Amino acid sequence: MAGRGRGSWVLGICVALLVGCGGPSAPDAAPGDVRRLLDRRAEAVLDRDAKAYRATSQEAGATEAYDNLRGVPLASWEYRLTAFRRSGARATATADLRYRIKGYDSEPLTTSRALTLQERDGQWYVAAERPARKATQQLWDQGPVTSVRGAHSLVLGVGRGERDETTLRQYAALADRAVPLVRDAWQGKWPQRVVVMVPKSLDGMAGLLGAPASGYQGIAAVTTGETGGSGAAPADRIIVNPEAYGVLGDFGKQVVLTHETTHVATRAHTSPATPLWLSEGFADWVGYRGTGRTAAQAAPELRRAVQGEKLPGVLPEDDDFGFSGDGGRLAQAYEGSWLACRMIAEQWGEERLRDFYEAVGAHKKRPGAVEDGLRDVLDISPQDFTARWRTYLRAELG
Incomplete structure (x- = not known):
């Protein structure tokens, strides 16, 4: 069963949730070196520089965190600090993470991140980074991301290995067939390309949507996106429930991907x-x-x-x-x-x-x-x- 494809859809979810963060300190209270720390971290992500990324971090899993997202083709990645609270040599902060997928997003997507910071020898480091309170997970929060490009699609999935890549290529083939079908039926202007996200499980899908998994049992896929846009809004995301989608036959899988791609095409007129x-x-x-x-x-x-x-x-x-x-x-x-x-x-x-x-x-x-x-x-x-x-x-x- 396909899901809705409009911005007010499912608990008010759009492509990302902007979450305001509390705390007595205004953003300007953060020292400049914290902002520079986040700038260096963003630059390391874009440059695919694992060593530079680890140099910003005191995280036990810094290498794993970097490895999880290095497979995502990024055009931009930027932190904008929104709150900062210090307690001795430790601090907590929130930041809006703005990023674009190369070749697919016309504008940055924004999600809120919570950071734990540690000061050592006068230098700040990231001790932990995770989704902020009430913010949705990102795919790389769930594990290493593999990307597969199709003729009209980009498929991002959790997991690495030959079996995972083969599965993602199957998704890409279905999405590549869906785009011309939708183009033939809907003749309005749209990007004619789609981003498909494939978590490992129903729970992973729910994490990306910020809602209980029980609400999506039997739902094969949903589309998130902003409605009524002028064409400058970020690309929609088709999010697949691998458990429900996986039990469909070839015909059902194609209908679902075509259905969801239609939501992408009609977004500006919804x-x-x-x-x-x-x-x-x-x-x-x-x-x-x-x-x-x-x-x-x-x-x-x-x-x-x-x-x-x-x-x-x-x-x-x-x-x-x-x-x-x-x-x-x-x-x-x-x-x-x-x-x-x-x-x-x-x-x-x-x-x-x-x-x-x-x-x-x-x-x-x-x-x-x-x-x-x-x-x-x-x-x-x-x-x-x-x-x-x-x-x-x-x-x-x-």
């Missing part, structure tokens, strides 16, 4: 006004487009409901997409949304479906967005659209 039935339904429409899958094959949960005289009365609400553990409810929400978008494509045409998506997303707030889009693009009222959708469900699944 806003808080876009209901989940439209954003998720459109992504599934692209995922299944051209596959030949029938409604009965791709919507088994909703088919059972329709045949059991439990035809939905309204389009799925946003709450129906919550990761509450009710797999049947979640599946029906996705299936009903897909069929709503499929109906638009069949009865009004694919171009009108795209126009409708853009018209709704052009609104900044939810009230009136769908109603206006239905009226202006499809020339139908919300009540008549829902009635037509219910008739369509009966015809396809009854």
